[in-house]
Amino acid sequence: MRLIEVKIKLKSPAIISSKRTKEGYVKPLRYLPGSTLRGAVISSLYAEGLLNEKDLKREAKNPSILASPAYPIIDGFKSYPATPFVGKCKLCGEIYDLTEENTRNIMESRDPVFHGECEECQVPIEPLYGKLISKRGEVEVGIFRSMSVGIDKKRGVFAKGMLFDYEAIEEGVEFWARLRIPGEIEIDGLEIFIGRGASRGFGHAVIEFTKEYEVEVDGNIFYALSALTPLRSIETPYRATIRIREIYGRCKQLQTGWDIEKSKPRPIIDIVESGAIVVAEVEHFKPEISAVGIPLEVEDSWITGLNVLTPISEYLAAGRR
Numbered sequence: 001m002r003l004i005e006v007k008i009k010l011k012s013p014a015i016i017s018s019k020r021t022k023e024g025y026v027k028p029l030r031y032l033p034g035s036t037l038r039g040a041v042i043s044s045l046y047a048e049g050l051l052n053e054k055d056l057k058r059e060a061k062n063p064s065i066l067a068s069p070a071y072p073i074i075d076g077f078k079s080y081p082a083t084p085f086v087g088k089c090k091l092c093g094e095i096y097d098l099t100e101e102n103t104r105n106i107m108e109s110r111d112p113v114f115h116g117e118c119e120e121c122q123v124p125i126e127p128l129y130g131k132l133i134s135k136r137g138e139v140e141v142g143i144f145r146s147m148s149v150g151i152d153k154k155r156g157v158f159a160k161g162m163l164f165d166y167e168a169i170e171e172g173v174e175f176w177a178r179l180r181i182p183g184e185i186e187i188d189g190l191e192i193f194i195g196r197g198a199s200r201g202f203g204h205a206v207i208e209f210t211k212e213y214e215v216e217v218d219g220n221i222f223y224a225l226s227a228l229t230p231l232r233s234i235e236t237p238y239r240a241t242i243r244i245r246e247i248y249g250r251c252k253q254l255q256t257g258w259d260i261e262k263s264k265p266r267p268i269i270d271i272v273e274s275g276a277i278v279v280a281e282v283e284h285f286k287p288e289i290s291a292v293g294i295p296l297e298v299e300d301s302w303i304t305g306l307n308v309l310t311p312i313s314e315y316l317a318a319g320r321r
Contacts, residue, residue, distance in 0.1 A: 001064065001180055001181065001182060001183060002180070002181055002182070002183050002212065003178065003179070003180055003212065003213040003214075003287055003288065003291040003292070004178065004179050004181065004187070004209060004210070004211070004212055004213055005176065005177070005178050005210040005211050005212075005213050006176070006177055006178070006179055006187065006207050006208060006209055006210055007073065007174055007175070007176055007207070007208040007210050008032070008037075008070050008174065008175040008176075008177060008192075008194075008205050008206070008207055008208075009172070009173075009174045009175075009205060009206050009208065010169060010170070010171045010172060010173050010174075010203075010204070010205050011171060011191075011204040011205060011206060012171050012201050012202060012203065012204040012205075013144065013168035013169060013170055013171050013202055013203075014032075014168055014169045014173075014194055014195045014202060014203040014205065015028065015166050015167075015168045015169075015195045015196040015197050015202050015203065016028055016029045016031075016032060016033075016036065016169060016194070016195045016196075017029070017167075017195075017196065027167070028143060028167045028168065028169060030072065030132055030139070030140070030141050030169070031069050031070060031071045031072065031132065031175070032069060032070035032175055032177070032194060032195075033069055033305050034066070034067045034068050034069045034070075034177075034226060034292070034293065034304060034305020034306070034308070035067075035256070035257055035303070035304045035305040036194060036195065036257075036305075037067040037068075037069070037070050037177060037179075037194065037305070038063075038065060038066060038067040038304055038305060040192040040193060040194040040203075040205075041065065041067060041179065041181075041187075041190070041192060041207070042056070042059060042065055043192070043193070044190055044191060044192045044193070045065075045185065045190070048190070050185055060302070061302075062237075063295050063302050063304055064180070064182075065179075065180060065181055065182070066179070066180040066288070066292035066293065066295065066304055066305075067177055067178070067179050067180075067292055067304070067305060068177050068178040068179075068225060068226060068291065068292050068293060068305070068308045069177065069225065069226050069274070069305060069308070070175035070176060070177035071132060071175060071176060071177075072132065072139055072141050072173060072174065072175055073174040073175060073176050074134055074136060074139050074141075075134075075136055077134040077135045077136055077318075078134060078176050078318055079132040079133060079134040079139040080132070080133060080134070080223075080225070080275070080315055080318055081129075081130050081131070081132060081133075081224075081225070081273075081274040081275035082097075082128040082129055082130060082131050082132070082133045082275050083097075083099045083129065083223065083248075083275050083276070083277055083315065084127070084129045084248050084249055084250070084275070084276070084277065085097065085098040085099045085101075085102045085112065085114065085115075085248075085277075086098070086099065086127070086128045086129065086133065087114075087115040087125035087126055087127050087128055088125065088126050088128050088138060089118035089120070089121050089123060089125060089126070090121075090123055090124070090126050091118065091121040091123055092118060092120055092121050093137070094118060094119075094120065095128070095133065095137055095138065096115050096118075096125055097133075097319060098112075098113060098114070098115065099277070099312075099315065099316065099319075100316050101113065102248075102277070103221055103277070103312055103316070106221060106246075106248075106277070106279060107219070107221065112248065115127075129249075129250060129273070129275055130250070130273045130274060130275050133319075134318075135318070135319060141169055141170070141173050142169065142170035142172075142173065143167055143168065143169060143170065144167070144168060144170055145166065145167045145168075166196075166197065166202075168197075168202060176210070178213050178291040178292055178308075179291075179292065180288060180291060180292045187207055187209060188207070188208060188209035189206065189207070189208070190206070190207045191204065191205070191206055191207075192204075192205050192206075192207060193205070213287065213291045214287065215287045215290045215291070215310070215311065215314075216311070217282070217285050217290075217311050218311055218313055219311065219312070219313075220245075220279060220280060220281055220282075221277065221278070221279055221311075221312045222277075222278045222279075222280055222309040222310060222311060222312060223275075223276075223277060223278070223309070223310050223311070223312045223314065223315040224249065224272065224274055224275060224276040224277075224278055224307075224308065224309060225274065225290075225293075225308040225309070225310050226274050226293055226305060226306050226307065226308040227254060227271040227272065227273060227274050227305075227306050228247070228249070228271060228272040228274075228276055228278065228306065228307055228309070229269065229270070229271055229272075229296060229303075229306055229307060230244075230247060230251060230270060230271070230272050231244065232244055234294055234296075234307065236286065236288075236289065236294045237294070237295065238286035238288050238289065238294075239284055239286070240282060240283060240284040240285055240286045240289065241282070241283045241284070242280050242281075242282050242283075242289070242294075242309070243280060243281045243282075243283075244278060244279070244280045245279045245280060245281065246278070246279040247272055247276055247277070247278050247279075248276060248277040248278075249272040249273055249275065249276025249277065249278075250272065250273050250276075251270060251271065251272055251273075252270075252271060252273060253268050253269070253270055253271070254268065254269055254270075254271045255268050256268070256269060256298075256301070256303045266298075266299075266301045266303065267298050267299045267301060267303075269298055269303065271306065277312065278309060280309070289307070289308075289309055290308065290309060290310040290311065290314075291308070292308065293305060293306055293307040293308035293309070294306070294307035
């Protein structure tokens, strides 16, 4: 298996919704979830004849092709989810990032410090935890809204009362991500369809190989590039064990998608939002942990795209470039 970093460019708008509302799919994510990207890559590899039916069944029972979440690249800079120690002034927009200072505090067994007021405006700092930031500041991607009609399949005409609004990420947006793929597969130039509405032209994207992925672990403080399952001990399929001592982050529940093989929703699970700071001991560290995370089997369903723990130095270096 190869661990690689890739760039993903949207050739058409992509509908990556966080959930469906009464108005339609109008709450789009600003990133591509790892499980969604993984599914798109596997589907494309199958369509290209690079995977067969046996491979698909194996991936359903024992996932080995994996993906991290994909985050936007803005003006040539990668974006990352902000840690709990990042905030922004509501008036002047100045961003304050205390992650490096708090990393030292944690290493030296001191309590982390949080923002109070803006030095210039003397107004409270607004937390940015989980929102996307880059060297240039807070990140937004272009979004547009459109309306579609439902089709009555029996009559071949529009269905009465079936109007749906869509909010989609604009074409041209680029993302970066990491993949775990078989060594014999060449993924550069692979076309994928990601998100909803592929039959209507949405979600067409192209993957570009960037580099082989390598990582050096320089301590026991990690940054959660993805959402994290808040377990004290995580057994990995890479013959490594993670024992979590402390998590600085915010918990919520996550609907983990639809299981195509079983034709039913995957379970709702508790997670810590991406951007969390994690103090952990890792036995027999494997680079997959930082590249594509740790898949977990929950209620007979495999959940992927979670538990991507990179050394905190990666996040800190990205903020200085």
